[in-house]
Amino acid sequence: MTMDFHPQPAPGQARPWTFPVPGRGVLANGLAVLRCHRPGQQVAAVSICLDLPLDAEPDGLDGIAAIMMSALSEGTSKHTAEEFAAELERCGATLDASADYPGAQVSLEVPVSHLPRALGLLAEALRAPAFPGSEIERLVRNRLDKIPLEMANPGRRAARQLARELFPASARLSRPRKGTEDTVPRIDAAGVRALYQARVRPATATAVIAGDLTDVDLDAVLADTLGGWDGDAAGPAPTAPVTPDDTGRVIIVDRPGAVQTQLLIGRAGPDRRDPAWPALVLGTYCLGGTLTSRLDRVLREEKGYTYGVRASQQVLLSPAPDGAARGPGMSLLAISGSVDTASTGPALDDVRTVLRTLAAEGLTEAERDTAVQNLVGVAPLRYERAASVAGTLADQVEQHLPDDYQARLYARLAQTSTAEATAAVIAAFPAGRLVTILVGDASQIRAPVTALGIGEVEVVTA
Amino acid sequence: MYAPVGHAATQQAGSGGLTATEHRLANGLRLVLSEDHLNPVAAVCLWYDVGSRHEVEGRTGLAHLFEHLMFQGSAQVKGNGHFELVQGAGGSLNGTTSFERTNYFETMPAHQLELALWLEADRMGSLLAALDEESLQNQRDVVKNERRQRYDNVPYGTAFERMAALAYPEGHPYHHLPIGSMADLDAVTLDDARAFFRANYAPDNAVLAVVGDIDPEQVLRWAGRYFGSIPPHDGKVPPRDAALPDIIGAELREDIREDVPARALMAAYRMPRDGTRECDAAELALTVLGDGTASRLYNRLVRRDRTAVTAGAGLLRLAGAPSLGLLDVKASGGTEIPQIGDAVDEELALLRAEPPDAGEMERARALVEREWLDRLATVAGRADELCRYAVLFGDPQLAFTAVSRILDVSAEEVRAVAAARLRPDNRAVLVYEP
Numbered sequence: 001m002t003m004d005f006h007p008q009p010a011p012g013q014a015r016p017w018t019f020p021v022p023g024r025g026v027l028a029n030g031l032a033v034l035r036c037h038r039p040g041q042q043v044a045a046v047s048i049c050l051d052l053p054l055d056a057e058p059d060g061l062d063g064i065a066a067i068m069m070s071a072l073s074e075g076t077s078k079h080t081a082e083e084f085a086a087e088l089e090r091c092g093a094t095l096d097a098s099a100d101y102p103g104a105q106v107s108l109e110v111p112v113s114h115l116p117r118a119l120g121l122l123a124e125a126l127r128a129p130a131f132p133g134s135e136i137e138r139l140v141r142n143r144l145d146k147i148p149l150e151m152a153n154p155g156r157r158a159a160r161q162l163a164r165e166l167f168p169a170s171a172r173l174s175r176p177r178k179g180t181e182d183t184v185p186r187i188d189a190a191g192v193r194a195l196y197q198a199r200v201r202p203a204t205a206t207a208v209i210a211g212d213l214t215d216v217d218l219d220a221v222l223a224d225t226l227g228g229w230d231g232d233a234a235g236p237a238p239t240a241p242v243t244p245d246d247t248g249r250v251i252i253v254d255r256p257g258a259v260q261t262q263l264l265i266g267r268a269g270p271d272r273r274d275p276a277w278p279a280l281v282l283g284t285y286c287l288g289g290t291l292t293s294r295l296d297r298v299l300r301e302e303k304g305y306t307y308g309v310r311a312s313q314q315v316l317l318s319p320a321p322d323g324a325a326r327g328p329g330m331s332l333l334a335i336s337g338s339v340d341t342a343s344t345g346p347a348l349d350d351v352r353t354v355l356r357t358l359a360a361e362g363l364t365e366a367e368r369d370t371a372v373q374n375l376v377g378v379a380p381l382r383y384e385r386a387a388s389v390a391g392t393l394a395d396q397v398e399q400h401l402p403d404d405y406q407a408r409l410y411a412r413l414a415q416t417s418t419a420e421a422t423a424a425v426i427a428a429f430p431a432g433r434l435v436t437i438l439v440g441d442a443s444q445i446r447a448p449v450t451a452l453g454i455g456e457v458e459v460v461t462a
Numbered sequence: 463m464y465a466p467v468g469h470a471a472t473q474q475a476g477s478g479g480l481t482a483t484e485h486r487l488a489n490g491l492r493l494v495l496s497e498d499h500l501n502p503v504a505a506v507c508l509w510y511d512v513g514s515r516h517e518v519e520g521r522t523g524l525a526h527l528f529e530h531l532m533f534q535g536s537a538q539v540k541g542n543g544h545f546e547l548v549q550g551a552g553g554s555l556n557g558t559t560s561f562e563r564t565n566y567f568e569t570m571p572a573h574q575l576e577l578a579l580w581l582e583a584d585r586m587g588s589l590l591a592a593l594d595e596e597s598l599q600n601q602r603d604v605v606k607n608e609r610r611q612r613y614d615n616v617p618y619g620t621a622f623e624r625m626a627a628l629a630y631p632e633g634h635p636y637h638h639l640p641i642g643s644m645a646d647l648d649a650v651t652l653d654d655a656r657a658f659f660r661a662n663y664a665p666d667n668a669v670l671a672v673v674g675d676i677d678p679e680q681v682l683r684w685a686g687r688y689f690g691s692i693p694p695h696d697g698k699v700p701p702r703d704a705a706l707p708d709i710i711g712a713e714l715r716e717d718i719r720e721d722v723p724a725r726a727l728m729a730a731y732r733m734p735r736d737g738t739r740e741c742d743a744a745e746l747a748l749t750v751l752g753d754g755t756a757s758r759l760y761n762r763l764v765r766r767d768r769t770a771v772t773a774g775a776g777l778l779r780l781a782g783a784p785s786l787g788l789l790d791v792k793a794s795g796g797t798e799i800p801q802i803g804d805a806v807d808e809e810l811a812l813l814r815a816e817p818p819d820a821g822e823m824e825r826a827r828a829l830v831e832r833e834w835l836d837r838l839a840t841v842a843g844r845a846d847e848l849c850r851y852a853v854l855f856g857d858p859q860l861a862f863t864a865v866s867r868i869l870d871v872s873a874e875e876v877r878a879v880a881a882a883r884l885r886p887d888n889r890a891v892l893v894y895e896p
Contacts, residue, residue: 003587015502092832304603377552
């Protein structure tokens, strides 16, 4: 007995969807507010973007921004650290703070029914953090404990090495976001307070709020909460220009006995304001966006060397266009994945063959069309949750992009030609100008990798 | 294509004005349909009632490896065509394998829904037409690299595998994880794969949920057209008996010397099965104990004693065997494990002795409700929950009342389940020493 077969069905009529363009306003205290009503989304997302690029950290105190951001919720004028955490969780809320190269963000997610209460707590954390010495000490020690845990992860160890290789030691970009074993012990409450006073104020901050706001009187709630945050004006935070070094070479981070090698192959690229960004997004997808992209077609689906290899681009710096001493924007372009130890040499060789073939022959029209259909088509799926929308809007703010950037990006992708996507991805991933980091067993992989003739091969200890 | 260790921590669903209708084709395929027209998207989720618990000795990992083979083509779909067609239509897709089930899902722009149904039907009905030795060899290598990447090449990567092996005795269907062993993966033959398909991949062993911007009448017509002629069969072998006593009876312990970055104390407690009120109480108990940054363990070990870098606990719900209460503490600096162990036991003793206070219950309920809202925020999340309750409990509507059942549990019931289960003689303990 077999089934009846039918021909592949044709699609129906598409219902249009566009990425939401938020409403923008400013509170009396200077806080910019982007609001975005997302019908049906019962978990609201709030992101507060602070003008605090890591370049604003004092010399020798790498990681102080991350500690300061975490410490915002570890005790306030009204609540101890334990009380504050319990108050938040009684709202069903989660609060995440991050300090990244382009800026710092606090992200709150909370059921809409508890949004007013949670915004009150968020405002308290921003307006009146206590920065108790004992809590700062705890955060410092906790961070020092986490560094070895993170460095034991091959992907994170590779990322740390790549940053060190690509950027000069003087550039903040060359050093970990959350600091090192050398810098973190120097962080104390006085330094945290000083950084807070220098850079945390409503006049240079933006709040992004997304969710089903049907039953929320947001103006009144904001007046009662974030509207009470005060502070003076401040100039834009400094960022310094950076010159990357993408000389083709290989660095092996030795992990004796590792059963896989973590690959991270990268160099620096432009930020999202580059006119070729949509072409780069398309080309990178064709190279390594998914299991049927060029890299996995060979490394996974033909050879079985890996569970998956991906190509990506991530913005590292996108300074405001105004002001002096500001460098151009920068992103990290990367190919990453892990392969079994014995396949390291052959897999690297295949990556290079894929890149050379791409450079020689370019993308096909069909590849480009599929990439456009996927990247544009998945947008309504990708942005179902309020947190996805708020996160993208917050990144736009942090990268000094217009509020309709993402909404327009989809139209720009659809208008990008195969030739443009080809040119962008070839320029982004030239086989001879990529820094290759391998976290794996040097005794097993050094010889086969050296034989490929990629460039100088250096072995460092894990 | 990912083999989760099972459902992490809490997973349940609740109403929020959502409804679903149920249907059954003549060949036994169950359908669950739920409309939501807010976004032009539709989720297709197909649960097969087969997981690693159905595997036999010497063939661990077969269910998950087979899940990979489901993406390697069928009668009308060439090679990687399943991925290419869905992604080219603007959809996203994957499959996962757990102890208890295998699921496949496509989230599509609503106007491409019919394509996803056609693709799922093609492989349900005709996978063997395309399955060959080359695909098997290739995906075997991919899965072995998945195992290396997610278990063998990361610190503590095999911790859960070791705890399951302790908590469920040798020969028990949950003794091994879906990822399987390298030796067993090597041993899988094309005949094994074919037999596995014939035994488990049939319309009467599956539930199809379609959620989102859909016309239910039209979806029913499409389902009948594409799935209706796939023959049912009755060759399925039920999983081995998974019954166990409520209490292990003595603490089981494994000491591991490995090159890990910090000492660690982990434990798995044998807990009530999913689908019982006691299991819902256990979820609240573990939330009070170890979920979030205001939990008892976090406050004690990370904030006050400062003996731990991280400390948490959660419930892995299982329907076909005892659930697991999982504890994970990474030690700070030079702290020795006995110091952490004593503190954990003090906190457990308190939880067994006194009901949590009103503030703690409010916190636990709010976190559970939040988790449930997150699960239902997407059409794909809803489709998965509907399948879960249909496959494991026979009633998809239970998805819409799950959260209210948990919120109904009293503080005294939380204490009672802790007293019954969160005991030293009911746990498998792992201690890592660098």
